[in-house]
Amino acid sequence: MKNVIEPAITPEGSAGQKLNAPRFGFSHILAATDFSPNSDKAIDYAIQLAKRLGAKLTLLHIVPEPYVLDYPIEGISSEEIKGWRQAAEKRLAERVARAKLAYEEVESVKRLALHPRDEIVQAASDLSADLLVISTHGYTGWKHLLFGSDAEIIIEHAVCPVLVVR
Secondary structure, three states, X not given: OOOOOOOOOOOEOOOOOEOOOOOOOOOEEEEEOOOOHHHHHHHXXXXXXXXXXXXXXXXXEEEEOOOHHHOOOOOOOHHHHHHHHHHHHHHHHHHHHHHHHXXXXXXXXXXXXXXXXXXXXXXXXXXXXXXXXEEOOOOOHHHHHHHOOHHHHHXXXXXXXXXXXX
């Protein structure tokens, strides 16, 4: 018969040192925004967390690239696309200015992507975020089946903890 030694319940070793204890310090918080009221609420949470933890806060907006099947056959002019990008820059600058009224350590990043949810996950990795803050519409039932859940996919693939604000 083989003897089995049970691990200690606490993560402390015999010398009082932590063994593989998870690190819960957050020095860089990434908050994604699509400029909806839900994402504004998520930004507010991110600001408060960053203030309390003394963390850097980065606001992220993903400008969706036009997808050929989403638009009429005659297409979209490059000027219209340029206008969308400029509008996104302006709205992101407004969110940063509002955030800086409450907390100074705020910056922003804007990216282009066909699938914003995938780019949010990639940005969290690229920027070495310790925490990702996102919002959700909270669809259930048939709406969830029809629209899916970007938040679920982000949670499944994120390289860091995710705070979802409804």
